[in-house]
Amino acid sequence: xxxxxxxxxxxxxxxxxxxxxxxxxxxxxxxxxxxxxxxxxxxxxxxxxxxxxxxxxxxxxxxxxxxxxxxxxxxxxxxxxxxxxxxxxxxxxxxxxxxxxxxxxxxxxxxxxxxxxxxxxxxxxxxxxxxxxxxxxxxxxxxxxxxxxxxxxxxxxxxxxxxxxxxxxxxxxxxxxxxxxxxxxxxxxxxxxxxxxxxxxxxxxxxxxxxxxxxxxxxxxxxxxxxxxxxxxxxxxxxxxxxxxxxxxxxxxxxxxxxxxxxxxxxxxxxxxxxxxxxxxxxxxxxxxxxxxxxxxxxxxxxxxxxxxxxxxxxxxxxxxxxxxxxxxxxxxxxxxxxxxxxxxxxxxxxxxxxxxxxxxxxxxxxxxxxxxxxxxxxxxxxxxxxx
Amino acid sequence: xxxxxxxxxxxxxxxxxxxxxxxxxxxxxxxxxxxxxxxxxxxxxxxxxxxxxxxxxxxxxxxxxxxxxxxxxxxxxxxxxxxxxxxxxxxxxxxxxxxxxxxxxxxxxxxxxxxxxxxxxxxxxxxxxxxxxxxxxxxxxxxxxxxxxxxxxxxxxxxxxxxxxxxxxxxxxxxxxxxxxxxxxxxxxxxxxxxxxxxxxxxxxxxxxxxxxxxxxxxxxxxxxxxxxxxxxxxxxxxxxxxxxxxxxxxxxxxxxxxxxxxxxxxxxxxxxxxxxxxxxxxxxxxxxxxxxxxxxxxxxxxxxxxxxxxxxxxxxxxxxxxxxxxxxxxxxxxxxxxxxxxxxxxxxxxxxxxxxxx
Numbered sequence: 001x002x003x004x005x006x007x008x009x010x011x012x013x014x015x016x017x018x019x020x021x022x023x024x025x026x027x028x029x030x031x032x033x034x035x036x037x038x039x040x041x042x043x044x045x046x047x048x049x050x051x052x053x054x055x056x057x058x059x060x061x062x063x064x065x066x067x068x069x070x071x072x073x074x075x076x077x078x079x080x081x082x083x084x085x086x087x088x089x090x091x092x093x094x095x096x097x098x099x100x101x102x103x104x105x106x107x108x109x110x111x112x113x114x115x116x117x118x119x120x121x122x123x124x125x126x127x128x129x130x131x132x133x134x135x136x137x138x139x140x141x142x143x144x145x146x147x148x149x150x151x152x153x154x155x156x157x158x159x160x161x162x163x164x165x166x167x168x169x170x171x172x173x174x175x176x177x178x179x180x181x182x183x184x185x186x187x188x189x190x191x192x193x194x195x196x197x198x199x200x201x202x203x204x205x206x207x208x209x210x211x212x213x214x215x216x217x218x219x220x221x222x223x224x225x226x227x228x229x230x231x232x233x234x235x236x237x238x239x240x241x242x243x244x245x246x247x248x249x250x251x252x253x254x255x256x257x258x259x260x261x262x263x264x265x266x267x268x269x270x271x272x273x274x275x276x277x278x279x280x281x282x283x284x285x286x287x288x289x290x291x292x293x294x295x296x297x298x299x300x301x302x303x304x305x306x307x308x309x310x311x312x313x314x315x316x317x318x319x320x321x322x323x324x325x326x327x328x329x330x331x332x333x334x335x336x337x338x339x340x341x342x343x344x345x346x347x348x349x350x351x352x353x354x355x356x357x358x359x360x361x362x363x364x365x366x367x368x369x370x371x372x373x374x375x376x377x378x379x380x381x382x383x384x385x386x387x388x
Numbered sequence: 389x390x391x392x393x394x395x396x397x398x399x400x401x402x403x404x405x406x407x408x409x410x411x412x413x414x415x416x417x418x419x420x421x422x423x424x425x426x427x428x429x430x431x432x433x434x435x436x437x438x439x440x441x442x443x444x445x446x447x448x449x450x451x452x453x454x455x456x457x458x459x460x461x462x463x464x465x466x467x468x469x470x471x472x473x474x475x476x477x478x479x480x481x482x483x484x485x486x487x488x489x490x491x492x493x494x495x496x497x498x499x500x501x502x503x504x505x506x507x508x509x510x511x512x513x514x515x516x517x518x519x520x521x522x523x524x525x526x527x528x529x530x531x532x533x534x535x536x537x538x539x540x541x542x543x544x545x546x547x548x549x550x551x552x553x554x555x556x557x558x559x560x561x562x563x564x565x566x567x568x569x570x571x572x573x574x575x576x577x578x579x580x581x582x583x584x585x586x587x588x589x590x591x592x593x594x595x596x597x598x599x600x601x602x603x604x605x606x607x608x609x610x611x612x613x614x615x616x617x618x619x620x621x622x623x624x625x626x627x628x629x630x631x632x633x634x635x636x637x638x639x640x641x642x643x644x645x646x647x648x649x650x651x652x653x654x655x656x657x658x659x660x661x662x663x664x665x666x667x668x669x670x671x672x673x674x675x676x677x678x679x680x681x682x683x684x685x686x687x688x689x690x691x692x693x694x695x696x697x698x699x700x701x702x703x704x705x706x707x708x709x710x711x712x713x714x715x716x717x718x719x720x721x722x723x724x725x726x727x728x729x730x731x732x733x734x735x736x737x738x739x740x741x742x743x744x745x746x747x
Contacts, residue, residue, distance in 0.1 A: 035720070054413060104728060109731070110702050114404035129702060130703050134696040214400070226401070
């Protein structure tokens with residue numbers, strides 16, 4: 001991946017400013033259709049998912065009271081892992097986006113929801129809803145590009161520390177929720193740039209420690225103690241469930257923006273960006289995952305990452321429904337709708353992380369996989385030339 | 389001590405949820421739960437009015453006849469609150485009931501009268517309102533129009549219970565001398581008219597029924613002819629705003645005490661811009677209909693939470709206590725009355741009327 005304006009085959013070069021406006025209008029029409037038909041069916045959906053998730057969590061925790069017995073450990077761990085995945089992905093992430101605020105139910109609301117995750121909802125909303133969703137895939141602005149620790153784009157300069165990034169990514173996958181917690185704290189920024197520790201940072205650290213404390217106490221102290229003689233095996237069960245959830249959500253999220261074919265953008269290119277141009281950037285900056293309905297639910301419908309990035313506040317159960325219309329729009333304007341099966345996208349993302357742990361010209365200038373041409377004249381196109 | 393310890397353990401087990409979230413799955417009406425009720429029966433009173441009998445949660449604190457309860461129902465997935473008068477005294481079965489008239493375009497009233505089934509859970513607040521009679525008695529005129537009869541019927545049923553053997557005369561009710569002037573468009577549309585008549589026949593009250601199609605629209609200034617001793621009584625009135633306004637000026641001139649029950653307008657017609665108050669910041673500003681609330685407030689020096697400034701991140705949502713706003717992206721109107729519990733995005737909404745924010 002190379003920022004879009006430096007590519008030889010820049011896929012938005014053919015769009016006129018009228019095209020970009022027309023795309024914006026068509027996307028607004030899709031959004032309006034969903035808003036107008038949003039109602040009891042959607043409310044029933046999220047309440048049902050919450051009901052299923054809580055029943056599953058309660059049932060799994062009950063089974064784990066007898067986790068000393070091997071089959072109970074297996075069943076309970078699997079159930080708890082699924083419950084935690086549902087809670088983080090289809091419920092937590094989406095509720096925190098404000099997708100269900102329209103129901104006016106104070107219990108299912110972005111401002112009151114807290115999720116089963118190490119990072120406090122408040123801090124997650126800041127870095128995710130605001131920073132990542134506003135500046136999606138803009139190099140230097142969107143820290144989700146490699147989470148500030150990895151090099152996931154040719155245009156991020158290579159440093160020797162990147163040699164370690166495949167191992168870092170593996171570690172991040174296993175303990176993803178803690179990786180995100182550090183990320184939400186801007187920890188990397190404070191450590192690398194020597195930014196002065198301020199009051200806001202201290203407050204965030206305190207809040208995060210409190211949240212982590214509660215999460216750890218629950219999974220590794222109170223629930224194990226409740227299991228009496230099964231305490232030790234309940235502890236390992238909870239640990240395993242957390243790791244499964246971490247690995248799964250890490251994989252899904254890697255598939256959202258890292259696979260080959262997803263575009264990145266230069267900081268300059270978003271100056272004075274219009275809403276229509278923002279829409280186009282979202283279209284090209286995300287990738288979808290193909291699969292059966294159950295997979296969509298387990299990914300929190302982030303398998304429809306493109307639709308989610310276009311309309312982060314529409315109910316997640318609608319993404320699949322509007323996907324064909326969005327895809328049609330891509331085809332109409334000859335844009336690449338990046339989509340693939342979960343194994344394919346995970347492989348693609350991992351391959352990139354391993355490849356970019358080495359310098360760009362490591363395989364020789366002509367062998368860079370996407371045919372990006374490092375020798376091409378470095379033209380930084382003004383946004384007007386690219387998008388408008 | 390033990391109880392406190394158990395609560396702490398339960399909280400540690402349930403985090404990030406609270407234990408109540410799990411208890412609610414099994415018993416939403418239990419003690420300690422957010423106040424809810426289950427609709428148990430729905431009786432049609434007239435063609436477009438129904439009495440709804442609700443089993444309230446264990447923490448229901450009871451009511452004084454004449455008071456109202458705010459009920460929250462989910463309509464098209466959206467929690468919507470309305471106040472309704474309790475149409476009875478304390479009931480032996482511990483349930484509560486409200487009588488709802490389906491008014492044209494009435495979102496909640498139509499939903500409750502025509503589309504609600506027994507078994508539905510609704511959200512409740514404790515009874516409230518000071519439209520109640522002094523317990524020692526006295527002489528009163530009730531003036532009610534349309535569904536304005538509902539708080540009055542609650543008061544009357546409590547004073548004069550109707551049994552199979554007729555109206556019961558209780559000692560505690562001997563000191564109440566009551567005239568009811570009841571106004572309705574026509575007789576068949578009159579809720580509780582049978583109830584009022586039997587009270588009248590039993591001598592418990594004096595009923596003066598006025599139907600617009602028979603007697604013409606009620607002239608407030610001619611009230612003295614209908615109730616000659618009006619000036620020696622205290623008037624209690626409940627009905628549409630126009631009638632209450634007329635009664636207020638009439639009673640002012642005659643210096644007769646008046647107690648009214650007003651149900652707030654539930655929908656405010658959207659306009660362009662308005663006066664916006666940030667209650668906690670103590671700032672009030674006049675804004676036009678094209679400036680976002682965030683820009684206008686920041687301009688006036690209010691410290692506003694903000695994020696993407698394009699309507700996607702929900703960092704900027706603030707609780708709108710009351711008012712109307714318009715989404716500048718698509719013109720969508722959000723109209724909010726007290727305790728609707730609505731948070732709106734300030735970065736893409738503009739005022740469409742007077743607004744008060746809890747910020």
